[in-house]
Amino acid sequence: MCCVKWHNLDFTRSAVRTCSSDGECGTQPSALARSSDRTCGAGGQILRSMQRLTATLTVVLLVMIGPGCEGFFVEPVLTGITVGPSATVQAGNTVQMSAVGTYNDGSQQSLSNVYWSSSSPNIATISSSGLVTGVEPGQTTITAAKETATGTTTITVSVAGLSSIQVTSQDGLTSIAYGESEQFIATGTANGEQIDITDSVTWSTSPSSISNVSIASTTGLLITLSGPATAVQFQVVATDPTTGISGVMNFTVHP
16 A cells, blocks of 8 residues: 655756857856846847746655555455364364454455354363364354454264164154154264264255155254145154264154
8 A cells, every 4th residue: 555745846947048249149057047137248248038947847756655654554344254164073072163254355364363152062162272172962053253253163063982873753753744843862872871962963864855844954853744645654864974873763744
């Protein structure tokens, strides 16, 4: 960034012409003459001012001043933050988060000195340097904040030592009517213990596309729409994203 300074420089010079009595004439420069005519004495020599030349030079000086040029350079404003990665980590393990800032001039840069937080510290904690530590199975939202901008991502914590997954419906049902919904539960077995891992598995159905039937991939809530006149049978699937271990349950939706 630069500042513009204007300098007006006035240069004035004069030319005079001298004529001798024998008629010979010549031009000589004078030292910034101010009068238009001068008369020289004896011998009838006449000193006649022929013209006065004036030139005004306006010089534009572009001075690279940089940060010292107050009032011209404007700091870009932070408008958004991208946080990553969106990851799955086993309880007891860690993952390092990063934050990239986007500014109103379109530029981006890695951010430091951001404020980190976890929406569910009982599931995963995060340090002031952005290091996430898994605590127990589930999902938490990690937030990075700086100035007035924030960014978020999701961390899933899975259970360590998982050997199997059992899927059940919350109400103990094996079927529902179209237009109803049902919550499913995933129970993992790890190191001889059974743990509720409903919020740390990925939910799906098999087949994956069923008319008027859908399941939330992060919560296990099955939703159906009324309309079909025939029943449909399928499997509800819960998959651990770290190990790939799955559990299934047969389920039916009927008119």
